[in-house]
Amino acid sequence: MVRHFLKDDDVTAAEQAQILALASELKAAPYSRRTFAGPQTVALIFDKTSTRTRVSFTVGVADLGGNPMVIDTGTSQMGKKESVADTARVLERQVATIVWRTYAHSGLEEMAANSNVPVINSLSDDYHPCQILADLLTIKEHKGTLAGRRFAYIGDASNNMANSYLIGMALAGMHVAVAGPSGYLPNAAVVARAQEIAAAHGGSVLVTTDAAAAIGNADAVATDTWISMGQEDEKEQRIKDFAGFTIDAALMSKAASDAIFLHCLPAYRGYEVTADVIDGDQSVIWDEAENRLHAQKALMAWLVEKSA
Numbered sequence: 001m002v003r004h005f006l007k008d009d010d011v012t013a014a015e016q017a018q019i020l021a022l023a024s025e026l027k028a029a030p031y032s033r034r035t036f037a038g039p040q041t042v043a044l045i046f047d048k049t050s051t052r053t054r055v056s057f058t059v060g061v062a063d064l065g066g067n068p069m070v071i072d073t074g075t076s077q078m079g080k081k082e083s084v085a086d087t088a089r090v091l092e093r094q095v096a097t098i099v100w101r102t103y104a105h106s107g108l109e110e111m112a113a114n115s116n117v118p119v120i121n122s123l124s125d126d127y128h129p130c131q132i133l134a135d136l137l138t139i140k141e142h143k144g145t146l147a148g149r150r151f152a153y154i155g156d157a158s159n160n161m162a163n164s165y166l167i168g169m170a171l172a173g174m175h176v177a178v179a180g181p182s183g184y185l186p187n188a189a190v191v192a193r194a195q196e197i198a199a200a201h202g203g204s205v206l207v208t209t210d211a212a213a214a215i216g217n218a219d220a221v222a223t224d225t226w227i228s229m230g231q232e233d234e235k236e237q238r239i240k241d242f243a244g245f246t247i248d249a250a251l252m253s254k255a256a257s258d259a260i261f262l263h264c265l266p267a268y269r270g271y272e273v274t275a276d277v278i279d280g281d282q283s284v285i286w287d288e289a290e291n292r293l294h295a296q297k298a299l300m301a302w303l304v305e306k307s308a
């Protein structure tokens with residue numbers, strides 16, 4: 001049966017660990033898997049802008065022996081002119097995997113329901129699970145282990161990154177704390193799912209409006225933009241609402257002294273994080289950005305193998 005990866009818990013904890021192990025293997029031996037030999041083509045569809053995702057998937061597909069085909073939906077029939085289901089039926093006969101960055105998460109579900117090749121979510125309004133695989137790989141590299149580690153996310157706790165951190169980190173057996181201002185906290189269904197996963201895998205979940213409480217003793221600290229793609233009109237209001245949630249040196253000092261700092265990027269220095277923190281000694285953002293490549297190669301190779 002075809003396997004898709006639309007949200008963090010579309011894989012089990014054991015499968016997540018397998019994908020991360022394969023990512024480390026592929027990082028050491030980048031051309032050791034020929035998943036897309038032929039070359040077969042992988043569709044990389046973008047409804048939103050991107051730097052890291054576009055580069056890492058393009059390079060990753062090529063490394064796996066395939067042909068990456070970037071489709072910017074502004075120049076295609078997708079969207080207003082042609083349904084997602086019809087697009088899926090055209091693509092599935094010609095490409096080996098579909099990777100899609102979009103707005104509503106339901107579009108990805110419709111694509112997956114109509115595709116007999118793997119569909120990967122490369123960011124929706126609700127989840128960014130490929131980023132979480134890269135972040136987990138980065139934490140594993142710097143800390144040695146994931147289960148039992150403390151992870152804190154401070155900022156827009158209602159966005160795609162917060163949702164994916166809650167579920168993805170809980171699946172890895174981590175203690176995950178997220179903090180944001182009231183009105184910017186995750187929805188109850190996501191929190192309940194994360195709690196259920198945490199209970200099954202030895203982790204825990206904390207959702208709070210107290211940034212200092214969330215960050216206390218954390219092994220890894222992350223933030224993200226306060227204004228996600230599609231929210232540009234809310235910029236002024238959001239900057240006001242997020243006052244007090246900037247990760248600066250004082251807030252960062254409440255984490256463990258050897259804590260690492262992560263940011264999915266792009267970053268807005270002076271807003272969600274100060275320059276001294278993101279450009280400082282504890283920051284591992286460039287490893288994190290590179291790890292998108294290795295994690296996604298492992299994900300694609302694994303999904304194709306499981307779907308055979």
Ligand code: CP
Nearest residue numbers: 050051052053264265
């Ligand atoms: N982190 C991330 O997904 O970056 P891009 O928007 O540049 O792809």
Ligand code: NVA
Nearest residue numbers: 159224228229264265
């Ligand atoms: N939350 C951000 C992540 C960017 C990679 C957004 O959706 O714009």
